[in-house]
Amino acid sequence: MPKLIGAALLALALAAASPTSATATASTSADTSTTAAFTTATQSDQVPGRYIVTLKDAATQADATATVHAAVTQASSMGARVRHVYRHALHGYAASMSASAAAAIAGDPLVQSVQPERRVRALAQTVPTGVDRVEADLSPTAAIDGKDTRVNVDVAVIDTGVDANHPDLNVYKAGAKNCWIPQLPVLDMHGHGTHVAGIVGALDNNAGVVGVAPGARIWPVQVLNPLGMGTDADVICGIDYVTQHADQIDVVNMSLGGGGSDDGQCGTVNNDAMHKAICASVAAGVTYVVAAANDHADAKNTTPAAYDEVITVSALADFDGKSGGLGKASCRTDRDDTFADFSNYGADIDLIAPGVCIRSTFRNGGYAVLSGTSMAAPHVAGGAALYKATHPGASPTAVKAALVAAGGTDWLWPSEDGDGTKEPLLRLRGF
Template sequence: MGFRKNVGYISSILIALLFSNCILTSVSQNSLFEVEAKPIDKTSLQGKNDDVRTNVFEMANKLREATGEKTPNDYIVVLKDNNFLSSVRSLAGEAKSEGAALRHIYDHSLHGFAIRVPNEKVLEEIMKIPEVDYVQPDVKVKAFAQNLPTGINRVDGDLSSTKSGDGKGAVNVDIGIVDTGIDLNHPDLNVYRQVSFVSGTSSGNDDNGHGTAVAGVAAAKDDSQGVVGLAPGARLWAIKVLDSNGIGSSSDIIMGIDYVTQHAKEIDVVNLSFGAVGKNDALHKAIIKSVAAGVTYIAAAGNDGKDASSVFPASYPEVIAVSAIVDIDGKCGGKSSISTTVGKDDTFASFSNYGPVVDLAAPGVLVKTTTRGSSYTSFSSTSASTAHVTGAAALYKSEHPGASPSDIRNALRSLGSSPATTCDGNGHGYFTGDRDNNAEPLLYTAWASTTELAIRNPVSSPPFRSPFSQ
């Protein structure tokens, strides 16, 4: 009985084997190989691995570095240049749907927006959007100010075409002060427009004082009271991007640049007396586009006594970067016996940054100017020296409306005093103590010899008379 069971069991097995063999022989050899090869297809696995690596690489490539103090969870999203305003807003909405909080949309100087994300996963989803060119962290910048407390006379502003200090006249030009704002009610300042991009504020009114000080050096009215600027009475645009502590985020500053670019047919010259160390691709791209729209930007070199090549926005070749000198008596020659903690009369200020990126020097120590509360003060920094150049650039632009930003840079450099300039006893003369081999011209706003100017001026345009002579 047991044997029969075993025979039956074995017979069943043999029948099963025979049946399976019939099935196998009915399948071609190639088909068998195909079936067997699929689970171990190395080419397919390699392709998937390559796709993963590509995605990781693209994600890493889209996340740009921005050096400086970062604002946690805040990012600037820059879209590819072929995106128009409608698609920018649509993509910003898409980022919002992924969980991001929308802070700014850039319509003019940049295609993109600023966001705040709750976590890395949301950021990753946004970077996967095909239209995104790159994303960079939002970083903080600061106003270039020092609490030290005569500059218009030193650059012979009183001998310029507007005769700063004669108690009359105003310059027909528009200056953007991208800063802490401006005292909107100061009687010595012609504030024309105001706006704020700082969270928690509702106007361009100055809650720090830095922006008001810069505005006074550039454009205080010529009204026989207080102080006078290099472009007296110019229309001032108070564009607030820095808070009450003089600190601001690059995303807010880009929004300020975007606003300037929107009004590029109205705003002629912009003062940037702030900065940080490192790189900031998004801010640079915004400034490039704004300059291309015809706006001239003047930037402070910084107050750290080092090479400004690592400082933005001063290191951007599209801006006019400015260093600072000490001037006590408003005259060249270094004859004043009064000394300051940052240097003697007509010397390079010890706090000023320097280097090959610097285009011009100007007075930046104990500069008298306007301040909050309809009052006056003195301050020292490359912010002060930059404001001198801003006023001079605005004055030039008012007399040469067709001048491009590069025309203005070339003209101011050509007009400036050089190491070869012999001191004339007034403001036409150089300084000592420059920190490097880059002998940047010292700002000068009165010029007697149009012939010499034409020879030295590298601008490729028809000869013109000195913009600062009568």
């Protein structure tokens, strides 16, 4: 039974977005009369029942201090709950109160203005360590600069679904397909698919995180249930849907897997229907990127990782986005810049990419930190998208060859790697 790659690792900390800076715009009306400017809370970004009171300038700091104290005392006597007192950048306070109390306070001749408290959000965007490590931030096609330039490529995420309303993703809603329960719309109730989608293409919009191929159009193809489980029949449904739209979809990410092997004949010898389906889809021009799986075993016994027609990706433990092995471990105890201790290995591995403690988008508009070859594969899918953006006619074989040829060897080895081959590390500065 196919399952998402990394199901055993989802107990890792799910980190919500940590604001690094926030901005807000609000107008403060100048008023020289004895009645303060008073604005009612009617806009959606305003917090009901909470106000900011600004006092008029006093002649001296001592007078200002006394005025602030008196104003706070007055507000409290009217039932207001004062939350902040301002004494330096301006003079005044913030408080929870009724609209009638706010209107009454606005009538005080010492009050400059009473305005509703407004919601603000973080506008600073973080570049995840994985994006940094594979040098996507140096890619001229990715053009990561916070200006929301979008990579004109379509990527299908065959997974648990994708949060179609996540503000940091460019989800092609018309391209959504639910193979788990066809009667229902796609809805990611797990989070795995949304996390994968963000690694591929989170928007370069100066908020949240940024993906390897920012703004790539994401086609959500749901084949796994809310527990991250599914069947090969559902997966084949997803592959079939992608193949139907092979004239539009350029790249597919499959961070899932089950048992099986490659018969070398596209499933015609061992009757592997999923292998046959992928071969047909690749023949139609779609590039498939898949996760190696997390059993710390040879990937030859896991499908689709074992298939020769796909790009199979193992996981690198990287904590600082740099080579050298100097990063401090965060959510796991792996050694920095080495083969992840859970990752599969073997002759079927084509590339290695960051897959430990990766921050990306998550369900319900959030963000999370997850680990697994599930996280490594979408870095490569994003890289394939960058290549297709500048080589739209490239075949899956050509895409794979270009990514492998550009790969680097600047990671520490052998460490946890279970074979005698040092896989090329995804490197995208030239894409």
